[in-house]
Amino acid sequence: MANIKLKPESVEKLKTDAIVIFLFEDKKNDTHYKTVDTKLGKKITSLLSKKEFTAKKLSVRAIDTLQKLKAETVIVVGLGKDRNFSAEVLRQASAKAIAAAKSRSAKSIGLSIEHLPSKNIGIAELAQAAAEGLILSGYSFTAYKKKKKSDNTKKKAIAIIFSQKKESIKVKKAITTAEKTARGVFLARDLQNHPGNIATPAFVANQARKHLQKAGVKCKVLGKQQILKLNMGSFWAVAKGSAEEPKFLIMEHMKGPKSQKPIVLVGKGLTFDTGGISLKPAGGMEAMKFDMSGGAAVIGTMLSTGLLKTKKNIVGLVPLTENMPGGKANKPGDVIKASDGQTIEVLNTDAEGRLILADALVYAQKYKPAKVIDLATLTGAIMVALGSYATGLFSNDQKLADSVLESGRRTGERCWQFPLWEEYENMIKSKIADMQNIGGRYAGSITAAAFLKKFTDYPWVHLDIAGTADSAKPTTPYNSSGGTGVGVRLLLDFLQKNR
Numbered sequence: 001m002a003n004i005k006l007k008p009e010s011v012e013k014l015k016t017d018a019i020v021i022f023l024f025e026d027k028k029n030d031t032h033y034k035t036v037d038t039k040l041g042k043k044i045t046s047l048l049s050k051k052e053f054t055a056k057k058l059s060v061r062a063i064d065t066l067q068k069l070k071a072e073t074v075i076v077v078g079l080g081k082d083r084n085f086s087a088e089v090l091r092q093a094s095a096k097a098i099a100a101a102k103s104r105s106a107k108s109i110g111l112s113i114e115h116l117p118s119k120n121i122g123i124a125e126l127a128q129a130a131a132e133g134l135i136l137s138g139y140s141f142t143a144y145k146k147k148k149k150s151d152n153t154k155k156k157a158i159a160i161i162f163s164q165k166k167e168s169i170k171v172k173k174a175i176t177t178a179e180k181t182a183r184g185v186f187l188a189r190d191l192q193n194h195p196g197n198i199a200t201p202a203f204v205a206n207q208a209r210k211h212l213q214k215a216g217v218k219c220k221v222l223g224k225q226q227i228l229k230l231n232m233g234s235f236w237a238v239a240k241g242s243a244e245e246p247k248f249l250i251m252e253h254m255k256g257p258k259s260q261k262p263i264v265l266v267g268k269g270l271t272f273d274t275g276g277i278s279l280k281p282a283g284g285m286e287a288m289k290f291d292m293s294g295g296a297a298v299i300g301t302m303l304s305t306g307l308l309k310t311k312k313n314i315v316g317l318v319p320l321t322e323n324m325p326g327g328k329a330n331k332p333g334d335v336i337k338a339s340d341g342q343t344i345e346v347l348n349t350d351a352e353g354r355l356i357l358a359d360a361l362v363y364a365q366k367y368k369p370a371k372v373i374d375l376a377t378l379t380g381a382i383m384v385a386l387g388s389y390a391t392g393l394f395s396n397d398q399k400l401a402d403s404v405l406e407s408g409r410r411t412g413e414r415c416w417q418f419p420l421w422e423e424y425e426n427m428i429k430s431k432i433a434d435m436q437n438i439g440g441r442y443a444g445s446i447t448a449a450a451f452l453k454k455f456t457d458y459p460w461v462h463l464d465i466a467g468t469a470d471s472a473k474p475t476t477p478y479n480s481s482g483g484t485g486v487g488v489r490l491l492l493d494f495l496q497k498n499r
């Protein structure tokens, strides 16, 4: 992980290989870069006036200092229009900056963010965003490469500069928060990226236990016998077709007042989804190793929560299993019973995520939770609706929905709300059971959410991350291809801002 420090010095004095200067498209009279510009013989001014560099959002230009400064390179990065600026813009711009520094083989870089705070965004939020952009973009998954490419960001000493001494405590804290946040995101991404033959339910549960216990989070792992004893017939219906034993992972971080009702996080942990007897087509099925991304997000969030020593009661629940065809598998038409006694007619064994979540949502009731948020790569339909730039949000409580939407805007992990009116429940009525597990051709993501809602008796948000959890090409400069770890930063922001 990149090493980030705070240096309360002005940029031009900094002894780093590269200096990064952020510029707005429409605020070029800003004075913060003038000293550097003067030393460079007005090179920046000249680039701007010739429109060789326009400071459009995420545009980058490297300038050789020819020994006029201690640094060899000055990297100017555009932030776009001032009125569209947000912490997310800085997060992405910082990732762009470090990529440019890397391509010039710079070993250390200094960033100046002192001119960016405004009445809307404070220095702490900005410093955290910049540090996150720098750290998160350094992620790579090399576990299965014989020759590992060395991660040169590890050796790179990165400095975030903020020259006003009075703010340095805030900035230092923000950098530490970013580092602990990134640990959670990286754990989530690693768990996502491991292939299905390695990341079995037992493997995921063991990795979670290994990392979380060190961070002071209590872990319990239930196996087949305990799952059966809890009457989790819906979870078991999916798990029984697999040769791998299912696991039910329980993570508890009870660092709030005893009387405080916990926030419970639930994640879909399908370590591989073949579709079961309703088998998926072969093309692209390998991406179904990412069907545990909701679970990975919850595990990553719990790790960061432990590291950050958040003074709240937070519980994470992750049902882990494969969905396989086979002689013992769940069949279309089967009727099963969830742990709260409700019966389900399984019309399509590929709609399995909602089946394992049903029992986890019922289990959450034991905690008398203040709020429950579940994350799941639940439907292909959400990708049809939103593509890969937004997570689908569904809720039975508008106030809770609003605060999750707000966290999405702050972290860049944006969510978009869908309706969850009772009429949609008509679409999952079964002739012979209390409900059926699919709703037909239309509104697939909503009927999936309507199904989950039947197992909740608390304020609840469901996040369908099927479109945002992984991507073949990076969707932001700080993401890599593969698992994105989506949900971790969103949940951490939510947990920090809400009770």
Ligand code: BES
Pocket: 273, 275, 291, 348, 350, 351, 352, 353, 377, 378, 379, 380, 381, 438, 439, 444, 466, 467
């Ligand atoms: N894991 C899939 C959803 C999914 C699809 C995630 C594509 C990521 C990419 C889920 O279990 C599933 O198969 N859902 C079905 C539901 C259908 C049978 C009602 C789907 O979306 O096709």
Ligand code: ZN
Pocket: 273, 275, 349, 350, 351, 352, 353
């Ligand atoms: Zn499925």
Ligand code: ZN
Pocket: 270, 273, 291, 350, 352, 353, 377, 378
């Ligand atoms: Zn699935």
